[in-house]
Amino acid sequence: MQEFFQDRRNQAMFGGTVLFMFIFPIYFALVPSLVGLDDAGVSDSSGTWSVSFTEETFTQTENSGELGDGDTYDSTFILTEDMIGVNRNVASVTFEVSCTDTDDNLANDEANGESDLAGVTGDIQDQSASGTCGGGDAFTMTWSIVDGYDGQTYETEGKMSDITSRWSDNGSARGDWLVGITAEINEDPGIGIIFGDDGEDYDLTWSVVVFEVSMEPVLNIDDPTTE
Numbered sequence: 446m447q448e449f450f451q452d453r454r455n456q457a458m459f460g461g462t463v464l465f466m467f468i469f470p471i472y473f474a475l476v477p478s479l480v481g482l483d484d485a486g487v488s489d490s491s492g493t494w495s496v497s498f499t500e501e502t503f504t505q506t507e508n509s510g511e512l513g514d515g516d517t518y519d520s521t522f523i524l525t526e527d528m529i530g531v532n533r534n535v536a537s538v539t540f541e542v543s544c545t546d547t548d549d550n551l552a553n554d555e556a557n558g559e560s561d562l563a564g565v566t567g568d569i570q571d572q573s574a575s576g577t578c579g580g581g582d583a584f585t586m587t588w589s590i591v592d593g594y595d596g597q598t599y600e601t602e603g604k605m606s607d608i609t610s611r612w613s614d615n616g617s618a619r620g621d622w623l624v625g626i627t628a629e630i631n632e633d634p635g636i637g638i639i640f641g642d643d644g645e646d647y648d649l650t651w652s653v654v655v656f657e658v659s660m661e662p663v664l665n666i667d668d669p670t671t672e
């Protein structure tokens with residue numbers, strides 16, 4: 446044994462072995478969380494975590510067709526449990542209206558919108574908005590479902606279950622999202638007399654961001670015994 450430790454290479458090897466004897470049990474204790482096992486015991490693992498997000502965005506676009514003054518059009522987006530999937534949450538829902546009135550120069554048409562979220566789970570507030578058809582966005586409505594979500598990776602200390610709860614949508618945002626828009630057609634008194642402006646069409650876009658949280662343990666290699 447004495448001879449064994451006199452060899453510098455053997456000393457280094459032994460030191461390395463001892464180091465890994467500490468690191469590997471800690472690492473493998475945390476491995477189930479890396480592969481996404483959702484056992485309650487594993488979820489309660491405490492430690493320092495690197496929390497990151499994988500996003501998927503669902504979009505739906507449609508055109509209202511030509512609407513006359515005061516005409517309405519209902520746009521619906523159906524967000525199902527199947528689309529969201531297991532272990533995923535809804536970050537936000539956005540509804541965007543764009544229109545470009547090229548019928549006359551001085552009297553821009555407008556769009557007015559009002560949501561009806563009676564068919565959506567959770568306590569989500571209705572919104573109303575309006576804007577002009579000067580080209581591009583008339584208005585955008587955004588519902589933040591998980592407060593403070595920005596998709597950025599961060600490090601934190603604590604239990605996995607607490608981190609999972611932090612990013613939960615609590616089952617809200619499922620169902621039939623509906624925004625009714627009303628066209629407001631304004632006619633330029635000069636050009637309007639010659640060409641007329643009796644309508645406008647509106648491009649409507651829904652975007653829904655869904656995400657999955659993943660956590661990886663942040664290992665303190667310098668001093669593995671402090672875990």
Ligand SMILES: [Ca+2]
Nearest residue numbers: 552554631642
């Ligand atoms: Ca007009």
Ligand SMILES: [Ca+2]
Nearest residue numbers: 546548644645
């Ligand atoms: Ca028009």
